[in-house]
Amino acid sequence: QSALTQPASVSGSPGQSITISCTGTSSDVGDYNYVSWYQQHPGKAPKLMIYDVSKRPSGVSNRFSGSKSGNTASLTISGLQAEDEADYYCCSYAGGSHYVFGTGTKVTVL
């Protein structure tokens, strides 16, 4: 299983919207609606932001949304804020109780 492909970095100004892509294959992202997204600030544990492609845990801002088309999932952050600056990882079920993470994307708020 290869890691899912994410852009190394994405940046935006406060108030803007950005989208992070997560590209897999027909054996993982494309085959299951089990994509999740995690935010990780430096020195901290990851935090679940989106699960099952587009569901948002309670307590997570509605500025975060997820979607999927074919073998690519996406995380959109609208109304970008300084506190959104962090690393973001996608994760997909890949069958047989196996999961694969994405390569990670560093979000910079300009």
Next chain:
Amino acid sequence: EVQLVQSGAEVKKPGESLKISCKGSGYSFASYWIAWVRQMPGKGLELMGIIYPDDSDTRYSPSFQGQVTISADKSISTAYLQWSRLKASDTAMYYCASQARGAGFDPWGQGTLVTVSS
């Protein structure tokens, strides 16, 4: 409060053995898969394997099969990750996480830093 609490940082020498722990509280620990995730310095997240505490059904990611052992004791709501012979390349932060939210991993433990150096 739903939480996972991991054991403290470890400093070991190559060839030594190690077992780190992850204790759950505030929810039905045995009823949700627990994942172990490696993060090497400055690198991304890698899922090592998952275990279902209720029956100890364990699945390893191919890269970690044979390299580590994952176990659990549901009577004390604790999962474990162990090495029989550590290598310098095992130096990393290790997180446990519960799959208590659909197919998403939440909550996460605070992480256990393992340093292997001669």
